[in-house]
Amino acid sequence: MTEPADESRVESRATDLLPEEQVAGSDDPERQAEVILAESDERTEHPEETRRESSQTPDEEDTAPAAPADPATGRPTDAGTGTRPD
Known part of the structure; x- marks a missing residue:
């Protein structure tokens, strides 16, 4: 079970459930x-080991910066070419 120091943390989490x-x-x-x-603590203590298991952690490619926008239209340009993808 939980250690006494964690009992208040568990009680607090149990009474403050998310809407879903x-x-x-x-x-x-x-x-x-x-x-x-326990799952949250595991992700916090070992982020690299649990990254792929978490649905809340973006993949590396999801964190790449977006392509720059064309100042005239605000639409994204092809990365590195400065042209619009039409």
């Missing part, structure tokens, strides 16, 4: 909170 968690419901909100917090 409230809609889904739970037979054991404290156990659900323990699991959620």
Whole structure:
């Protein structure tokens, strides 16, 4: 189970559910909170090892900067060429 120092953290998480968690419901909100917090702690402590498992962590290619916009139209240009992709 959880250590005494974590009990208040689990209780707080169990009583402050996200809206989608409230809609889904739970037979054991404290156990659900323990699991959620354990997974969160794992991602925090080992981000590179858990990156691919997390649906909330963008892939490396998702964080690349967007192509520059054409100042005249505001539309994206082809990266590196300065031309519009028409």
